[in-house]
Amino acid sequence: MYGKGKFCPQGQSGDCLTLGDLSKILASSRDYDELKQAWVGWRTTSKPMREKFVRFVELANEGAGEFGFRDLGDLWKTRYDMPPDEFEKELNRLWEQVRPLYEQLHCYTRTQLAKKYGSDKVPTGKPIPAHLLGNMWSQDFANIFDLLAPEEKSAFDVTGILREKKIDERGVVRQAEAFFVSLGLDPLPDTFWERSMFTKPRDREVVCHASAWDIDWLDDLRIKMCIEINAEDFTTVHHELGHNYYQRAYKHQSALFADSANDGFHEALGDTIALSVTPAYFVKIGYLDKLPADSLNPLMQRALDKIAFLPFGLLVDQWRFDVFSGRVTPDQYNAHWWKLRTKYQGVAPPIARSEKDFDPGAKYHVAANVPYTRYFLATILQFQLHRALCEVAGHEGPLHTCSIYNNKEAGKRLNDMMEMGLSKPWPDALEALTGQRQMDATAIIDYFQPLLDWLKEQNKDAVCGW
Ligand SMILES: [Zn+2]
Structure with missing residues (x-):
């Protein structure tokens, strides 16, 4: 479903866009509405995964249970030579070490985006609209380097x-x-x-x-x-x-x-x-x-790749740990996803999302069940x-x-x-x-x-x- 996913803006086949096509729009367009259409469009492909994912969680947990684990999340957490709870603490410790760095990058990025798109669209003190960061999941900001470069000329292209x-x-x-x-x-x-x-x-x-x-x-x-x-x-x-x-x-x-x-x-x-x-x-x-x-340009380029990634790298499995453990039930799957996206990344969806959507499934590793921590x-x-x-x-x-x-x-x-x-x-x-x-x-x-x-x-x- 993920590999075949396409978004057809006219509802007809013939001009359908793949993830590759949509990612190129996310990377290169600077038109607020065109970006929004590409961002929302890709997320139409994951809606049908929702029901299957609910069943998948049941089956995965059943399997993990037969191996003697509380749930699939616990099974994943035991691969780190320490008890699961200790591992969660370890993740939190590492996140607290890097969080100030991400917050500085987020702050500067928001200021620059407000200059580009207007402070009505990118308001101060609020999460950044997720479709403006150059990447389908806002997991790196590398593609909007041109808006964020410390010096005008790219020193290392x-x-x-x-x-x-x-x-x-x-x-x-x-x-x-x-x-x-x-x-x-x-x-x-x-x-x-x-x-x-x-x-x-x-x-x-x-x-x-x-x-x-x-x-x-x-x-x-x-x-x-x-x-x-x-x-x-x-x-x-x-x-x-x-x-x-x-x-x-x-x-x-x-x-x-x-x-x-x-x-x-x-x-x-x-x-x-x-x-x-x-x-x-x-x-x-x-x-x-x-x-x-x-x-400073090469260092900024690297930061847009690495620092920008950290909160996303953490939250994908924070979401799955909560889902597999049953702390979050299917009627809150999407809402919880956005709660974490906002908490860690400081981004918000460009249009209202609901429990008809299944935005986690628009990310490969959720659809393909690859651990993300x-x-x-x-x-x-x-x-x-x-x-x-x-x-x-x-x-x-x-x-x-x-x-x-x-x-x-x-x-x-x-x-x-x-x-x-x-x-x-x-x-x-x-x-x-x-x-x-x-x-x-x-x-x-x-x-x-x-x-x-x-x-x-x-x-x-x-x-x-x-
Ligand atoms: Zn790899």
Whole structure:
């Protein structure tokens, strides 16, 4: 239902829009009503999931119960080597560490959007209309960078560079692979190049949502993705290859241990590498002739991706934990979704929603029942791993300027951790690489400190919060 979902503005087939088409409108249009139509339109596709999801929750809980868990949410929470209640506290601790950073970014973003769309549409002190942030789920603000850039000229335009260099879809994957190889890891096998899906097929419907696979738990590694030549997908390719490299590193572990230390590690790996995609790295690989002038723009770009994601990364499973546990009943599914969207993200729907809608199902991971807390953890972990690897690599200067490209020692530390797989509790794996046994958001704050200072200055006369 999710993969086939289409919105037909005229109600007829022929001009129907896929999620890809609608996402492009969300990313590039600056017309309030056109954005609203695309946003609302995609959410017509998830309405029919509602009834089935209610039944699905019953069945999933029945299955979890037979395994001895209170509900499916508890089953998910027990994958972190601590009791479920303690894990919830841990999530809250991490969120409180990063919340001030998100609130500063939210405040500045709202001010800029009010300048663009008018303060009648984006009022001070209220949640931001969810369709104005450049992404179907407001889960990152990267696509409205042009409205938020600290300096006028983009100092580091990855999309522009890729297009100018005429890098194609395979070329993007080759470049990402080259980064891993520069760390001393082996190239991907020939079968990866033969069997992966890099572009959207013309002859059939597929789920374009990017994913990575290890088909035989040995060497048959593949990615499935509909690559577009832009900065977002450049990062996503690194993310997916991170999965493949992790999978290959732990293939000698027994089946029970052939996985990452916890699922946040799996999601963090490739993103950790992508944090090393800096202007200096682009110079090293010949994509840029010289370092662009010092600017906050690249850091802002990164923040619109990472900081903006944190509340969404947390709330998707907060919603599901409440649903699976029965704390929230089907007659409140949508209302509770929006309660959390507002509480954590500070966004609001552009038109009234009701219990006829099923907005959670408009997100892949809910429709496909993929746990989501891993992405929240990964966003925090990747900075912690990055900071540790940069120390190993002997980096000096601000954390956001570090690239571990070509550093074999950092590569070895990374690989040693990946080879452990799931054979030890995750604090052991974390300690092996970082020396720390606790997940820690101070690295993400270190990384963005120069931007945080700048945001506070911009917001000094604004009324923040919602
Ligand atoms: Zn992933």
